[in-house]
Amino acid sequence: MTAPVVAVATDEGRPDFGPDDVDALADDLLAILGPRGVTSLPRALDRAARDGSGMSPILSAQDLGTPDLVCYPRTADVVPDIVRAAVARGVPITTRGKGTGNYGQVIPRFGGLVLDMTSLTEIQSVTERSVTAQAGARMINLEQAAWGRDSQLWMYPSTVQSTLGGFLGGGSAGTGTIVHGRNHQGFVDALDVVYATQDAEIVHLDGDDAQPFVHTYGVAGIIVSASVRVEPLQQWRCVYASFGSQREAFDAAFDLAAIEPKPRLLSADGAVVTAALPDDPALVRGRASVRGIVDARALDEATDLLVASGGRIEAVREGIAETVKLSTLSYNHPTWWLQKAQPGRWFHMEVRGDALVHRLEEVEQVYEGGMLHLEVGHQMMFGMLNGIYRNPAQVIDGVAALEELGVGVHSPHQWYVDLDADRVHALAQRTDPRGLLNPGRWM
Ligand SMILES: Cc1cc2nc3c(=O)[nH]c(=O)nc-3n(C[C@H](O)[C@H](O)[C@H](O)COP(=O)(O)OP(=O)(O)OC[C@H]3O[C@@H](n4cnc5c(N)ncnc54)[C@H](O)[C@@H]3O)c2cc1C
Numbered sequence: 001m002t003a004p005v006v007a008v009a010t011d012e013g014r015p016d017f018g019p020d021d022v023d024a025l026a027d028d029l030l031a032i033l034g035p036r037g038v039t040s041l042p043r044a045l046d047r048a049a050r051d052g053s054g055m056s057p058i059l060s061a062q063d064l065g066t067p068d069l070v071c072y073p074r075t076a077d078v079v080p081d082i083v084r085a086a087v088a089r090g091v092p093i094t095t096r097g098k099g100t101g102n103y104g105q106v107i108p109r110f111g112g113l114v115l116d117m118t119s120l121t122e123i124q125s126v127t128e129r130s131v132t133a134q135a136g137a138r139m140i141n142l143e144q145a146a147w148g149r150d151s152q153l154w155m156y157p158s159t160v161q162s163t164l165g166g167f168l169g170g171g172s173a174g175t176g177t178i179v180h181g182r183n184h185q186g187f188v189d190a191l192d193v194v195y196a197t198q199d200a201e202i203v204h205l206d207g208d209d210a211q212p213f214v215h216t217y218g219v220a221g222i223i224v225s226a227s228v229r230v231e232p233l234q235q236w237r238c239v240y241a242s243f244g245s246q247r248e249a250f251d252a253a254f255d256l257a258a259i260e261p262k263p264r265l266l267s268a269d270g271a272v273v274t275a276a277l278p279d280d281p282a283l284v285r286g287r288a289s290v291r292g293i294v295d296a297r298a299l300d301e302a303t304d305l306l307v308a309s310g311g312r313i314e315a316v317r318e319g320i321a322e323t324v325k326l327s328t329l330s331y332n333h334p335t336w337w338l339q340k341a342q343p344g345r346w347f348h349m350e351v352r353g354d355a356l357v358h359r360l361e362e363v364e365q366v367y368e369g370g371m372l373h374l375e376v377g378h379q380m381m382f383g384m385l386n387g388i389y390r391n392p393a394q395v396i397d398g399v400a401a402l403e404e405l406g407v408g409v410h411s412p413h414q415w416y417v418d419l420d421a422d423r424v425h426a427l428a429q430r431t432d433p434r435g436l437l438n439p440g441r442w443m
Helices: 019-033 042-047 076-089 139-147 164-170 246-256 271-276 296-308 320-327 333-341 360-365 392-404 421-431
Strands: 069-071 093-096 113-116 123-126 130-134 151-153 188-194 202-206 222-232 236-243 265-269 288-295 312-317 346-352 371-376 381-388 408-410
Touching (some): 076 188, 164 222, 246 288, 246 360, 288 296, 288 320, 333 371, 333 381
Antiparallel strands (some): 151 222, 188 202, 236 312, 346 408
16 A cells, blocks of 8 residues: 555544444543543643644645543553443544654544543663653653663654654654664564453563554554663764855765764755754854764764865754754754744655755755755655645645655655555554554555
């Protein structure tokens, strides 16, 4: 199955449930969680119907769903009770972390129950190999806990306040990806998962058994806790360089990707996107920008390369607060800031391949006003191509032109399971036989 470039809301996959089932479930949840553990107040329902899909003008224009109930487990052991009750009533369950997923994949397409995991924040252990925490723990808190033990996470997203369960359920990459790839490529050591069956319990999965649940939007199981990989802490330096031209900046980022030890993060933007980022003397107005989290052992080589490529070193900073800050200027965030600076004007496409650098000018010409944000990914260039939004047809039309240039495209304007969808579908048929977990995610 290949996801369409643009998704249009239909009734495909709607479970058969009604208001009586919801009322009965509300009573069940009241008994399980008490009056503060479940709500149908409009403000809570409205909040649980939003996520980062506001970045897509195509998704924003559609009604993607509103829950009937939201519940807030405070201990992990009640999650199976909640699931058994929802399964018995035939009510769909959409699991929610911080709600920053940007494909609308946490918005309950057909209503039902939203299971808000943000109260389950316990960090249970940090060993030399992994950190183990409940699904609602924030990624920034895991990174801080790891630093406290002279370790660092293999990776974390630019949305550092997002949850462990949400990053594993809906995210894919971030700071650390240059070395370790995406989050379904060995980042997870073990998971505690709950399936949507009548006898739901917490199931512990190790190693290869856990991987199939990553990046599946919660359609195959609810992650209650997870162990994710850490490694010995490196001495990081945050390097900010400015350039007179975007071409020089992108070429420099491309070359910098080859230094050893590898950088933890490398991002580049032209002058317009750089100007939309938060005020910082190291982000010089009117100039392109390269930002990198670089190993201290490679700092001299990195700064020499940047200067030789036409760059000016604006700042070199260190410490966890600085590395996290630089991370929040990466991946989707430059697009987010650009959209904030000029609301309603921009859309973006996720793009990949060396052509992003080698054929930059042609890539940017595909969409009106085209401006590329560049990330160095795992053994490839990656980025967000921003364009002025006119209509869905214009967004779709650009894909063929990008592919002709040798650019791989992933559309952020659709909400379907997009990683090995056939495999995930087969898994979900076993773990969620009634199709109640986050339904509506199959194309
Ligand atoms: C400005 C911006 C920047 C971003 N940058 C990045 C980035 O650098 N890298 C990246 O990978 N993503 C990025 N994203 C996407 C998103 O922020 C991340 O994937 C984030 O880690 C999701 O976490 P969350 O807690 O907000 O999850 P949510 O949005 O709440 O959920 C995401 C998905 O996971 C499912 N889910 C949530 N919790 C669980 C659970 N416990 N068990 C099973 N399924 C669950 C949800 O149902 C949903 O389908 C960005 C988004 C925005 C808006």
